[in-house]
Amino acid sequence: MCSHLLVLARAFLILLAVFCPSLARAASFACDGRLSAVEQAICTDRRLSQLDERMYSLYKPIKRAYPEAVFSQRDWLKYGRNRCTDNACLTQVYESRIRQFEAGSFRNWAAINMPKMAAAGRAGAGVNYQASQKNSAAAAEWMRQNKILETGLTFAKARYAYPTNLQVAAMSCKTPNAFYLLENEMVVFCYELTERLIHQYQNALSNGLTTEQQALQRLLYSVHYVLQHELGHAALHNRRAKRNFGNQESEADNFAAVSLILSARNDADLVDMLFGVKYFSDVFRQQGLTLDALTDEHDLSERRYYAFACLAAGANATVAQQFVKISQFTEARVKRCQFDWRNGREAMSNLNTAQAAAVRQ
Numbered sequence: 001m002c003s004h005l006l007v008l009a010r011a012f013l014i015l016l017a018v019f020c021p022s023l024a025r026a027a028s029f030a031c032d033g034r035l036s037a038v039e040q041a042i043c044t045d046r047r048l049s050q051l052d053e054r055m056y057s058l059y060k061p062i063k064r065a066y067p068e069a070v071f072s073q074r075d076w077l078k079y080g081r082n083r084c085t086d087n088a089c090l091t092q093v094y095e096s097r098i099r100q101f102e103a104g105s106f107r108n109w110a111a112i113n114m115p116k117m118a119a120a121g122r123a124g125a126g127v128n129y130q131a132s133q134k135n136s137a138a139a140a141e142w143m144r145q146n147k148i149l150e151t152g153l154t155f156a157k158a159r160y161a162y163p164t165n166l167q168v169a170a171m172s173c174k175t176p177n178a179f180y181l182l183e184n185e186m187v188v189f190c191y192e193l194t195e196r197l198i199h200q201y202q203n204a205l206s207n208g209l210t211t212e213q214q215a216l217q218r219l220l221y222s223v224h225y226v227l228q229h230e231l232g233h234a235a236l237h238n239r240r241a242k243r244n245f246g247n248q249e250s251e252a253d254n255f256a257a258v259s260l261i262l263s264a265r266n267d268a269d270l271v272d273m274l275f276g277v278k279y280f281s282d283v284f285r286q287q288g289l290t291l292d293a294l295t296d297e298h299d300l301s302e303r304r305y306y307a308f309a310c311l312a313a314g315a316n317a318t319v320a321q322q323f324v325k326i327s328q329f330t331e332a333r334v335k336r337c338q339f340d341w342r343n344g345r346e347a348m349s350n351l352n353t354a355q356a357a358a359v360r361q
């Protein structure tokens with residue numbers, strides 16, 4: 001019996017060795033496939049591999065607890081680790097990163113920032129605008145004056161059921177992003193994100209790619225797409241008993257897409273929305289399947305735009321024909337997109353408020 005087990009165990013280990021050649025190596029990335037010089041150095045050096053494993057085992061729970069840690073990690077990779085040209089440098093940057101994690105710098109960061117974010121949301125039922133840092137003051141003022149977030153929130157609240165205590169806060173958070181803080185039932189929209197988007201549209205304007213009115217309309221849709229994505233997290237969180245097939249980021253993206261498309265008044269709106277999502281995804285375009293892209297849980301930017309385009313084509317025959325005409329989509333793809341659109345709409349109706357459902361009947 002025991003010897004059988006031993007044989008089995010040995011066979012399993014051999015299998016493991018055959019199929020997972022990188023398992024004993026670096027932990028934060030696979031050692032097979034095309035590697036950068038730095039990754040190669042880590043994979044071929046036992047000490048560096050161990051350091052990488054240690055760093056990653058500390059980083060994983062931190063990232064789970066504080067999703068914002070991905071930005072810091074991305075910077076560490078880009079401006080720290082990947083600039084090394086020898087093993088001594090790599091050893092040093094890994095050791096200092098490990099010390100940083102062990103010292104709990106992220107816990108401290110969160111202790112300072114999270115309660116502030118949570119407290120910020122409690123002031124009222126609408127959107128709470130926090131004071132902005134100097135460099136994003138213009139973006140903050142633009143959002144506040146035009147009641148950008150209020151519009152999107154009112155639209156969504158009239159249709160979908162949210163956690164009772166849902167709050168939306170706009171603030172400076174040192175990173176161009178937006179979050180849904182699960183424990184606080186709170187959406188945080190960072191001024192820095194709007195600032196980045198405004199910059200992108202200013203570029204498009206100065207390059208003569210859009211008119212001013214068009215740019216503004218598309219900028220609004222970029223912001224709304226992000227807001228609806230975060231509200232999607234909140235609505236899905238509210239209906240956690242009805243989990244779908246896994247990836248919450250894709251679900252939040254689809255929620256945002258369907259929500260936006262349903263709010264379009266005409267074909268022209270829909271085209272502006274398509275550009276809005278495209279501009280947004282251009283701002284955050286990743287260089288293919290890089291480690292940077294993998295450290296962020298969001299789908300690749302391109303994929304987010306394609307998913308939106310497919311739903312738009314599925315919802316609207318004119319848009320679908322345009323895509324076919326410029327050879328973006330085939331007729332067969334359009335059929336599948338129509339199927340996706342019907343599914344998406346149906347899934348959304350599960351998230352309707354009681355009032356919205358009653359109105360529809």
Ligand SMILES: [Zn+2]
Nearest residue numbers: 229233249252
């Ligand atoms: Zn998300």
